[in-house]
Amino acid sequence: MTPLGFQFRDVERGRALQARLERAVARAGRPVTVMHVCGSHEQAIARFGLRARFPGQLRVQMGPGCPVCVTDAPEIDACIALARCGVRILTYGDMLGVPGRAQSLDDARAEGARVDVIYAATQAAEIARETDEPVVFFATGFETTAVATAAILLGAPPANLFVLSAHKWVPAAMEVVASTSGGRIEGYLAAGHAATITGWGLFEPFAARHRKPVVVAGFEPLDILSGLALLVEHVVAEEARVVNAFSRCVTRDGNARALEALFRVFDTSGGEWRGIAYVPAGNLTLRPDFAHHDARVRFATELASAAPVVERAHVAECLCAAIMTGQALPTDCPHFGAACRPDAPVGACMVSTEGVCRIWFEHGVGGARATEGGGA
Amino acid sequence: MTDDRVKLAHGAGGPAMRALIRGVLLEGETHAETLAMDDGAAVPFGDRWLVFSSDAHVVQPIFFPGGDIGRLSVSGVVNDLAMMGACDILGLASNVVLEEGFSLDSLRTIQSSVRATCTEAGTRILTGDTKVMRRGEVDGIVLSTAGVGITDRVVRNAGLRPGDAIVVTGTVGDHGLAVLSARNNLGLRGDLRSDVAPLNGLVRAALAVASDAVHAMKDPTRGGVTGALVEMAEKAGVTVVLEEASIPVSHAARAAAEVLGIDPLLVANEGKALLAVARDRVEVVLDALHAHPLGHQAACIGRVVENTGSGAVLLETGFGTRRLLERDSDPLPRIC
Amino acid sequence: MCLGAPGRVVEIEGMSALVDFGGVRRKVALDIVDDPVCPGDYVLVHVGFAIRRIAPQDVAMTLAFFEAMAGGEEGLPPHVMGPEEPS
Numbered sequence: 001m002t003p004l005g006f007q008f009r010d011v012e013r014g015r016a017l018q019a020r021l022e023r024a025v026a027r028a029g030r031p032v033t034v035m036h037v038c039g040s041h042e043q044a045i046a047r048f049g050l051r052a053r054f055p056g057q058l059r060v061q062m063g064p065g066c067p068v069c070v071t072d073a074p075e076i077d078a079c080i081a082l083a084r085c086g087v088r089i090l091t092y093g094d095m096l097g098v099p100g101r102a103q104s105l106d107d108a109r110a111e112g113a114r115v116d117v118i119y120a121a122t123q124a125a126e127i128a129r130e131t132d133e134p135v136v137f138f139a140t141g142f143e144t145t146a147v148a149t150a151a152i153l154l155g156a157p158p159a160n161l162f163v164l165s166a167h168k169w170v171p172a173a174m175e176v177v178a179s180t181s182g183g184r185i186e187g188y189l190a191a192g193h194a195a196t197i198t199g200w201g202l203f204e205p206f207a208a209r210h211r212k213p214v215v216v217a218g219f220e221p222l223d224i225l226s227g228l229a230l231l232v233e234h235v236v237a238e239e240a241r242v243v244n245a246f247s248r249c250v251t252r253d254g255n256a257r258a259l260e261a262l263f264r265v266f267d268t269s270g271g272e273w274r275g276i277a278y279v280p281a282g283n284l285t286l287r288p289d290f291a292h293h294d295a296r297v298r299f300a301t302e303l304a305s306a307a308p309v310v311e312r313a314h315v316a317e318c319l320c321a322a323i324m325t326g327q328a329l330p331t332d333c334p335h336f337g338a339a340c341r342p343d344a345p346v347g348a349c350m351v352s353t354e355g356v357c358r359i360w361f362e363h364g365v366g367g368a369r370a371t372e373g374g375g376a
Numbered sequence: 377m378t379d380d381r382v383k384l385a386h387g388a389g390g391p392a393m394r395a396l397i398r399g400v401l402l403e404g405e406t407h408a409e410t411l412a413m414d415d416g417a418a419v420p421f422g423d424r425w426l427v428f429s430s431d432a433h434v435v436q437p438i439f440f441p442g443g444d445i446g447r448l449s450v451s452g453v454v455n456d457l458a459m460m461g462a463c464d465i466l467g468l469a470s471n472v473v474l475e476e477g478f479s480l481d482s483l484r485t486i487q488s489s490v491r492a493t494c495t496e497a498g499t500r501i502l503t504g505d506t507k508v509m510r511r512g513e514v515d516g517i518v519l520s521t522a523g524v525g526i527t528d529r530v531v532r533n534a535g536l537r538p539g540d541a542i543v544v545t546g547t548v549g550d551h552g553l554a555v556l557s558a559r560n561n562l563g564l565r566g567d568l569r570s571d572v573a574p575l576n577g578l579v580r581a582a583l584a585v586a587s588d589a590v591h592a593m594k595d596p597t598r599g600g601v602t603g604a605l606v607e608m609a610e611k612a613g614v615t616v617v618l619e620e621a622s623i624p625v626s627h628a629a630r631a632a633a634e635v636l637g638i639d640p641l642l643v644a645n646e647g648k649a650l651l652a653v654a655r656d657r658v659e660v661v662l663d664a665l666h667a668h669p670l671g672h673q674a675a676c677i678g679r680v681v682e683n684t685g686s687g688a689v690l691l692e693t694g695f696g697t698r699r700l701l702e703r704d705s706d707p708l709p710r711i712c
Numbered sequence: 713m714c715l716g717a718p719g720r721v722v723e724i725e726g727m728s729a730l731v732d733f734g735g736v737r738r739k740v741a742l743d744i745v746d747d748p749v750c751p752g753d754y755v756l757v758h759v760g761f762a763i764r765r766i767a768p769q770d771v772a773m774t775l776a777f778f779e780a781m782a783g784g785e786e787g788l789p790p791h792v793m794g795p796e797e798p799s
Contacts, residue, residue, distance in 0.1 A: 003634055003734030004718040004754055004766070007775065011694035016782035018695070023786075039712060040714060047639075049696030067712055067714075092759075093708030110383045119562050119636065119709040120760025122741055141759075144714035145711060148761040151743040193714040196756060196764050219716070221695050226781045233786060243788070247777070248770040249716075249756050251746075255763060258744040342703065343385055343392040353637070354712050362701045557736075566736035631735030635757075637715040711759050712714050 008220035009048075017225035018053055024232040025055040033059040033184055034231050035326050037174055038191035039066035039354025040219050046363035048221045058232065061326035064173045065191060067141045068094045068352030069324060070273040075166040076100035079138045081306035082164070082299055083113035088131075090124050091138040093117045098351045101309040105138075121148035128161035136295045140166045144193045146284050147258040150265035153290055164295035167284035169268050170194050171202055176279050177325055178210045185212065185326060187231045192218040192246035197262070199254025200244045211240040218246040265290055274348055275320035312346070314339050320347035323356050330357040337361060388706045389598030389644075415456040415594065418530040425530050427462035429453055430522035438482070438516060440558045442550070442569030443646070446489035449519035451646055452597070454497045454574040459533065459593045459649060462525025463580035467502035468494065473518040476511045486517070497574035499523070525576075533604075534611035535592035541658040542616060542678040543651040545578060545671045546571065548601050549629040552643025552706070557632060560709060564635070568628040573647035578670045582651065585664040589657035595649050600642040602689065603702040604650055609680075610687030618678035618700075620693045636709040641691075641700065643707060652680060716758045718766060721751050729762065731755060 025032055036042065042062050045051050054060060064070055077100040083089045089105065096106045096117060109115045118124055124137040139149045146167035153163065170191065178185065190203055195216045203214040213234035217227025227245045234243065244250050264287070271283035286294045296303065314335055322328035330336045330349070340346035342358055349355035385392040402410065409417050416429030431452040438445040454465055470490065474483070494500050551570040556562070575595065583590060592612070596604035601623070609616045625633070625640050633640040647670065653661045658676055665671030689700040719731035724742070729749060731740045738760075742749065745762040749755055754766035780789035 001720065001732060001734045003631055004720070004771065005634065006734075007771070008778065010778075013778050013782040014695045017778075020781065020786075046698060047693075049691065049693040049698035052696035052698070092711045094710045094712055096708065106383065106385075110381050117560060117708055119560060119711070122760045123561070141711060142714060144716070144758050144763065147744050147763065148741075148759045151741065151761060155743060191714070193716045193756070193758060193763075196716075222778045222781075225695075226778060229781065230788070245777075248766050248774045249764045255744065255746040257746055258763060261744050341391070343390065343395075352712070353710055362703060363698050563738050564736040565738065568736055627735035629735070631733040635717045635719075635733050635736065635738065710715060 005220050008222045010222065014221050014225060017222060017229055021058070021225060021229040021232060022055045024229055024236060025058045028057070028232065028236045031057045031059060032186060032232055032235055033061060034187040034189060034228070034235065035061045035063045035185045036189035037063040037065045037170065038189070038194070039069070039352065040191065040193065041065065041189060041217070041224060042356060042359050043354055044219045044221065044224055046359045050221060050224060060228070061185065062324070062356045063177055063326060064273060064276050064324045066352050066354035067145065067168055068098055069320065069348040069355050070168060070173070070276060071095070071098065071140050071166045071348070072272045072274045073100045076105070077102070077309050078303055079136070079164055080105060080108045081303060082136055082295065083108045083115055085302045087299065088114045088116070088133060088135050089138055090116050090118050090127060090135060092140060093119070094352055095138060095140055097345065098348050099312065099345060101311045101315065121152050125152050125155070125157045125161055128158045132160060134160050134162055134298065136162045136164050138164045138166065142168050142170045142194050143197050143262060146266060147197055147262050150261040153265050153293055154261055157293065159292070161293060162295035162298050163286060163293055165266070165284060165286055167266065168273065169282055169284055171198065171206070172268070172279050172282040173273055173276060174206060176277050178206070178212070180277070181326060186235045187213045187215070189227050189231055190214050190216045192216055192223065192249060195246065195254065196249045197255050197258050199252050200242050200250050201252040202254070203242045207240050207242050213240055213243065215243045216246050216250050218249065275324050314346045318347040320349045323349055330360040333357070389603055390702050414533055415459045418460060421526065425527050426524065427457050427460045427527055427530065428522065428524045429456035430520065431456060432518060432520040434515065434518050435555060436515070436559050438486070440570055441554045443572035444486055444489050445517060445519055446486035447493045447572050448646060449521045450490055450493035450497060451572050451574045453521045453523040454499065454576050455595045455649070457523050457525040458576040458579040459531065459595050460527065461529055461531040461583065462527040463576040463583065464526055465497060465499035465576060466524045466526060468499055468521055468523040470501045470504040471520040472504065472506045473514055473520070474506070474508045475514045475516050476508055478516055493574060497576055529587060531590060531593050533592055533594040533608050536608055536612040536614050536616070536652045536680045537591050538614060538680050538682055539655050540591055540652040540680040541655050541676045542605070542618065542680065543653055543658065543661060543665070544601065544624065544675060544677050545575070545649045545651070545665055546647070546673040547624045547626040547629065548596065548645055548648060549625055549633060549640030549643050551646040552600065553629050553632045553638065553640065556636070556643070556709070562636070562709065564632055566628045566631070568632055571645055571647035573670055575647060575649055575670065578665065578668045579649060581664045581668045581671070582661050585660050586653065586657045589654040589661065590651055591654065592652040593649055596645045598644050598706070599702050600644060601650065602641045602700045605689045606687070606700060606702050608650070608652070609689050613683055613685045613687050614680050615682050615684045615687070616678055616689045617681050618689065618691045620691050622675055623677045624673045624675050638707045638709065642703055714758055716756050716763070718754050718756050721749050721753050721755060723751055724749065729755070731757060
C-alpha cells in the first residue's frame with residue numbers, strides 16, 4: 001500500500017500548481033508577502049525544495065509556528081530543575097536539545113539526569129504504570145498535541161504520572177503577530193493539523209478583524225502549492241476570507257470531541273512565548289480538577305527552591321524573536337551559522353527541526369537558492 | 377551549553393564528532409594517512425597495499441530485527457576494509473568487554489552470529505581479548521573488532537570526479553530505522569529490518585568488472601547517505617546532485633520514516649555502499665551488483681556535476697532543489 | 713507544527729485501532745477521533761492518537777481538488793470548502 005500522502009506528491013500536478021502560483025504573483029505586479037504560521041509548512045517547503053521555485057516576487061515568511069521554539073526558557077529550566085532533583089522525565093524527542101537559560105535537557109542528561117524520549121503520548125502512561133516512582137511528562141506542543149495529553153489524563157492514568165504542561169494555543173499567538181506586523185503580512189497560511197482540532201471557522205473573526213485572507217493548508221507539496229496559490233489569488237483580489245484548502249481533514253467546527261477533552265483538562269492563561277511576546281490566553285495550563293496530576297503542584301517545593309539560573313553567552317543578542325515574527329531572516333542574525341549552530345545552539349530556532357534557523361542551516365535554504373540562481 | 381563533557385552527539389558521526397576527533401584525538405597529529413580520516417588506513421606492503429581498520433560496536437538493543445551486535449561487529453570492519461578496495465580479508469581481531477552479570481546464553485548467541493558472519497565474509501577471528509567490568513561500568517557488551525586486508529589498488533572515499541555516477545547498492549535507511557524503532561519501543565510492526573551484512577563479496581563483484589572505473593567508495597553508516605556523501609563531496613571539492621525519486625527506500629523504512637518524521641537519508645545503514653563510478657561504466661557495475669544477492673536493488677541515484685572547491689550535495693525533488701547538510705546527531709522521533 | 717501521518721485502519725479493538733502506514737503498523741488510540749472509524753478508513757495520527765477520520769470520499773475529493781487547481785482555471789474549485797459538516 002502506498003502511504004496516503006504520496007498520492008499528493010505528484011510532480012506533474014506540482015508543476016501546474018507552481019505555474020498557477022507564478023501567474024497569481026505576476027498578476028499582483030509587485031512583491032507579495034505572506035506568512036505561514038506553521039513550522040511543519042517550513043519543514044515541508046524545505047524538504048521538497050519548494051522555496052527554490054517560489055516566484056521571485058513572493059515572500060513567504062515564517063511565523064510563530066514551532067511549539068519547540070516558543071516553549072519559554074523558564075519552562076525548560078523548570079523541567080531541568082526537576083530532573084536535577086532526580087525525578088524521571090519523559091518528553092518528546094524535539095525538546096531534548098532545546099536550551100533553557102543555562103542548559104538543555106540533553107546537558108542535564110549528560111550530567112546524570114534521567115530523561116527519556118517518548119514518541120506517543122500513550123507511552124507516558126505506559127511507562128508510569130511500570131514503576132511506583134513519580135514520572136513527569138514534560139508535555140509540549142500546540143492544541144494538536146495537547147488534546148492527546150488531555151486524553152491521557154481523562155483515561156484513568158496512574159497516580160504517579162505528573163504532567164508539566166508547556167502546551168500552547170496557537171490562535172492566540174496569530175492574533176499577537178497580526179497586531180504587531182504593521183500590516184506587512186498580506187495573508188496567512190494556517191496550519192492544517194492544528195485546524196483539524198480547532199476548525200477553520202475560528203479564523204473568520206481573525207480574517208475580518210485584520211482584513212486579510214487566511215488559507216488553511218495541509219503539508220504535502222500539492223497542499224502547500226495549492227494553499228499558496230489560493231492565498232496569493234485572494235491577496236490580489238483583496239478578499240479577506242477564510243479558505244479551507246485542507247478539507248480532507250479540516251471542517252468548520254473542527255474536532256468537537258477533541259476540543260471537549262482539551263477544555264475539560266486545560267484552561268487558557270496568559271504566558272510568555274519564547275522570542276515572541278507575552279501572549280494573552282496563549283498557554284494551556286491544567287485545570288484545578290487535575291491538580292493531582294500537575295507536576296507544578298506535586299513538585300511546588302522543588303520548583304520554588306531551584307537554584308537560580310545563569311544565562312549563557314549570546315542569548316541576549318539572539319534574533320529568534322524577530323525571526324519568528326517575520327521581521328528578520330536567519331541570515332540577518334550575527335550568530336547564525338557561527339556561534340549558533342545545531343550542535344551548539346544559542347536560540348531555540350536552531351534546535352527544533354521545525355526551527356527556522358535549523359531548517360535554513362540544514363537544508364541550506366539560502367544556499368540552494370543561490371545555487372539555483374535565485375529560484376525559477 | 378556545558379561543553380566540558382562528552383555528549384552523545386560526540387559519537388553520532390556529525391560535526392560534533394569531527395570536532396572531538398580533530399580537536400582532542402588528533403591534536404598534534406601530522407601523519408597524512410591518519411589525517412585522511414578514511415574508513416581505514418592503507419600502508420604499502422611490497423607492491424600491494426595492506427589495509428587495516430577497527431571499529432568499536434555498541435548498540436541498544438543488542439539483538440534487533442535483522443541482526444545483532446555480533447553480526448554488526450564483523451560487518452562493520454569488513455565493510456570498512458572493502459570500501460578501500462580490500463575485499464580479501466586476512467583476518468580479524470575481536471575484543472570483548474562484558475558487564476558483570478551479562479547472560480552467557482546471549483554471549484553464545486552473539487558469538488555464533490560472529491562466526492556465521494565471518495563465514496559469509498570468507499574470514500575468521502584470529503585473535504582477541506576479553507575483559508569483564510563491574511556492573512554498571514559498561515552497558516552489557518562492547519565489541520571492538522579490527523581487521524586486515526590486502527589490495528592491489530586502494531580506493532579512497534575522496535576520489536569523486538566530475539561526471540561520475542553515484543551508485544547505492546540497495547535500499548537506504550533500514551538499519552537506523554529498525555534499531556531506532558526497537559530501542560524506543562515505538563510499537564511499529566512490520567518488515568522493518570536492519571540491512572547489516574558484510575559487503576566484501578558484493579564490492580569484489582563490482583571491482584571485478586570495472587576496477588579502475590570505481591573512483592570512490594564509502595559505506596553510509598552513522599550520518600546516513602547524506603553524511604557520507606557530504607563528507608565525500610567536501611573531501612573531493614565537488615558538487616553531487618541526487619535524484620530523490622531514484623533513491624531506493626523499502627516500503628517499511630519509507631513508512632516508518634514518514635510516521636517518525638525522520639529523513640531516511642540521515643539514518644545509518646550497515647549493509648550498503650556508495651560508489652562513484654565513471655559514467656560510461658555504470659551499467660556494467662550495476663549489472664554486476666544486481667547479480668549479487670546483496671545488490672539486487674542497486675541503483676544510480678545521482679551524479680557528480682562540478683569542481684566547486686567547497687563540496688555540496690543537492691537533492692532534486694522534482695518540485696525543486698534542496699541542499700543536503702548533515703545533522704549533528706542521530707535523528708530522534710519527533711512530533712513536530 | 714505538528715507531525716501528522718495518515719494511515720489506514722486494519723482492525724479495531726475497543727478504543728484502539730491497528731493502523732497501517734504503508735509498510736509499518738502501529739496501535740493508535742481512538743479516544744479523541746472525530747467520527748466512528750471502520751476498517752478501511754484512513755485516520756490522521758498525531759503522537760499516537762487518531763485525530764481525524766479521513767473517509768474514502770475525502771481522499772477522492774482531495775484528488776479532484778488538486779486536479780481542478782492544476783487545471784488552470786483561476787477561482788475557487790467547487791470542492792474547496794466542503795464537506796464541512798460532519799456526516
